[in-house]
Amino acid sequence: MNRNRNGEPSRLSVFHGRKGFSLIELIVVLCILTVVAGSVTVTSSLASVKKGSDECVIREAKRFERWLNNRFHKALLYRRSFNFKSLPCSTPASYIQIRWNDTNETEVYNPEGNCYFTVRGSAVKNSTYSPQWHTVSPAFTLKAIRSPDDKEAVKFIRISVYSNVRVTDDPPED
Numbered sequence: 001m002n003r004n005r006n007g008e009p010s011r012l013s014v015f016h017g018r019k020g021f022s023l024i025e026l027i028v029v030l031c032i033l034t035v036v037a038g039s040v041t042v043t044s045s046l047a048s049v050k051k052g053s054d055e056c057v058i059r060e061a062k063r064f065e066r067w068l069n070n071r072f073h074k075a076l077l078y079r080r081s082f083n084f085k086s087l088p089c090s091t092p093a094s095y096i097q098i099r100w101n102d103t104n105e106t107e108v109y110n111p112e113g114n115c116y117f118t119v120r121g122s123a124v125k126n127s128t129y130s131p132q133w134h135t136v137s138p139a140f141t142l143k144a145i146r147s148p149d150d151k152e153a154v155k156f157i158r159i160s161v162y163s164n165v166r167v168t169d170d171p172p173e174d
């Protein structure tokens with residue numbers, strides 16, 4: 001141990017004579033505070049959307065659009081086909097289910113009660129995606145509604161023959 005002239009232990013040279021924080025330390029602290037403040041803001045804005053509100057249904061419809069586009073991409077990439085299983089015709093459903101044809105595994109999109117789906121128009125019970133042609137047959141449109149008791153759609157989710165998924169405000173023309 002190093003000792004100074006008075007016989008006391010000497011400080012490490014790194015801390016000798018420091019009276020404040022360096023600019024780098026201040027920047028790091030400000031960055032941490034910014035990240036924490038941003039996460040609190042995002043969390044509070046997500047929590048403020050009430051279940052069954054139009055904003056909640058719109059958010060779930062867009063989330064379903066991303067989920068389904070992801071499944072189309074996965075199917076095209078790995079050359080796998082799938083069926084939409086038991087599409088909700090007359091009774092609104094709280095989830096959408098697909099079944100992969102090669103493995104019989106199912107994947108479920110569950111909006112956890114934030115919105116419900118029903119098929120608009122004709123009774124399409126099953127629809128198939130083919131990776132060979134990148135098509136969905138038959139094409140269909142889902143209505144995203146607030147609750148099982150609602151008949152009016154907040155958004156329409158169009159799944160075209162060419163595997164194009166879009167969330168729209170208006171239904172397709174018949």
